[in-house]
Amino acid sequence: MSNFVFVIDTNKRPINPVHPAQARLWLTQGKATVFRRFPFTIILKTASTQITKPIQLKIDPGSQTTGIALVSEDAVIWGAELTHRGQAIKANLESRRSVRRVRRNRKTRYRQPRFLNRTRHKGWLAPSLEHRVQTTLTWVNRLRKFVPITGISQELVRFDTQALVNPEISGNEYQRGELAGFEVKEYLLAKWGRKCVYCGAENTPLEIEHILAKSRGGTDRVSNLTLACHPCNQKKGNQPIEKFLKNKPSILRRVLAQAKAPLKDAAAVNSTRWELYQRLQETGLPVSVGTGGRTKFNRVKLGIQKRHYLDAACVGVVEKLTLKTTKPLLITAKGWGMRQMSTTNKYGFxxxxxxxxxxxxxxxxxxxxxxxxxxxxxxxxxxxxxxxxxxxxxxxxxxxxxxxxxxxxxxxxxxxxxxxxxxx
Structure with a gap:
């Protein structure tokens, strides 16, 4: 099932997206013509008086790929997966910096570094992070031109880190209700790479494992939790991890180091999501939010496979969901080239x-x-x-x-x- 086709009338006013079969019929009959290939949009040759349906734009921001979905009357009618180029931007900036420093050291006398000659505005983000926000906003504004969007839903935080530290925070009903455990499990899956830390098994059911067993004084804090497959979990039991991995010192060092390490990628993504949330509010559309735990709960409850655009469709409160598209538009950010007029070798010449x-x-x-x-x-x-x-x-x-x-x-x-x- 392909994405629904976007439609604008002769005055370029967006109306309800239509099924591809209806779009082909209009094109064959000469009632419309192709306006844009990506996303596929047709323009009618007459003005439309059609009453538009409420359509919700849902966004699941990610570090590398952002999921986008359009939901109308509990049905996913359009989906896209936007792949960012943040890492490429970071690599290009580092390469340019190294060439610049070599050139300056080669051609000028020594100058003491000056640290107070630049200022950053409030809310400044690194270019690789700013790129994620701007590309997502670009597609939000682009879709608004072709679709009568009435609201935006965004996954604001991947997991509630406050609730992870203090599960008794008032107001977080999911900590004691049907969402219990979903925030913690999603955090651990991201932190430990979705595989067993002891044997490296992937694509298998993983269980939450206490590094220091509770019978030996361990706690339920996330710094004491990891993920293991069922055989490894049973084999370890309540043994001290040092004893269980005494013949695998490299794995032992990695587990102990990673257990204390913060989830830097998650922190970076969460910072961009807050900035994205503030800029989405400037569009004037109502913006609702949800957490990653709620998204995963909805997806598991509805029996939907894990895809970025389907995660986006499951953001917020979702009671039921019908998939009318299974082929999302895959979008990859490539940039507009570079302004550098002189190409250098690896030494900067x-x-x-x-x-x-x-x-x-x-x-x-x-x-x-x-x-x-x-x-x-x-x-x-x-x-x-x-x-x-x-x-x-x-x-x-x-x-x-x-x-x-x-x-x-x-x-x-x-x-x-x-x-x-x-x-x-």
């Missing part, structure tokens, strides 16, 4: 210079095109992301790999570059 021209033969790097190659190793029709050159002999990256050479005369534009790559 310039080796070549870039041209100021970005478009060649009507195409630009990042354009998604359809190329019909008449002969050669890659003869046939291909759709992919283009890398252009001044010679007119391009390269294309498709879902099946790299296609080269691709001449400009065989290319037909499908979607202009917008900083993202798409796949179904």
């Amino acid at each position: 310039p080796i070549k210079h870039r041209t100021r021209q970005k478009a060649f033969f009507g195409f630009q790097t990042g354009d998604i095109v359809r190329a019909i190659l008449p002969s050669g190793k890659f003869a046939g029709a291909h759709i992919g992301r283009l890398t252009v050159r001044a010679t007119g002999v391009f390269e294309m990256v498709t879902a099946k790999g790299k296609i080269s050479p691709v001449r400009a005369k065989y290319c037909q534009i499908v979607h202009r570059v917008d900083g993202y790559n798409y796949a179904a």
Whole structure:
């Protein structure tokens, strides 16, 4: 089942998304034309007086991938998984910094470092974190142009760290109700990599394990909890971990070190989620929130498989959910290229210079095109992301790999570059 198709009328006012079959009918009858390929949107040739249905935009922010879902009348009608490029940004900044420092040390006399010549505004985030917030907001604003969204739901925190430390906090009904244990289990799954810490088993039921057994004075604090498969849990019993792992000193050191280590990735994600929450409120739409424990509880209760866009659909209070799409749009942030005019080698010395021209033969790097190659190793029709050159002999990256050479005369534009790559 594919995503529903977005529809706007001739005045570019968004109306209710429709089933792909209805969209094909309108296109065949000439009542509409394609407005945008990704996300697939059609535009009617007449104005619409249709009464729009309430549609909730649900977001599950993640460190690497953010899930997005549109829910109408308890049905998931559209989904997407947005893959960020935060790590690539961090690596590029570190590379640029190292080249800059080598150049300055090579060409200038020693200058004492100055630490007070820069200020950061309130709420500043590192570029790799700011990227996650901005790309998510970009898609929120983009979807609002094509869909009559009436509200936003966001998973605000992955787990309630206060409730983990003090389970008796008043107001947290899930600590003593049907959500009991879900916050702790989700935290441990993220902290320990979703595998048994003793044998490394994955894709198997994991049990919460006390590093220091309660019979020996251990507590239920999360710093004393880990995850183990059933055989390892039974084999360890209430033995001291030092005795149980005496023949595996490397695993023992890793478990003891990781037990005390904070979950830095979770802290970073939680900080970006709060910033995202504040910016979503500026859209003027009502914003509701939920926790990761509630999301997982809803998903388990409804028997839904774990996918990023389905996690997003399960955010907040969900009583029932119908899946009308099983093929989310896969979105990968690629950026807009770089402004660096001089390419350097690994030592920081310039080796070549870039041209100021970005478009060649009507195409630009990042354009998604359809190329019909008449002969050669890659003869046939291909759709992919283009890398252009001044010679007119391009390269294309498709879902099946790299296609080269691709001449400009065989290319037909499908979607202009917008900083993202798409796949179904």
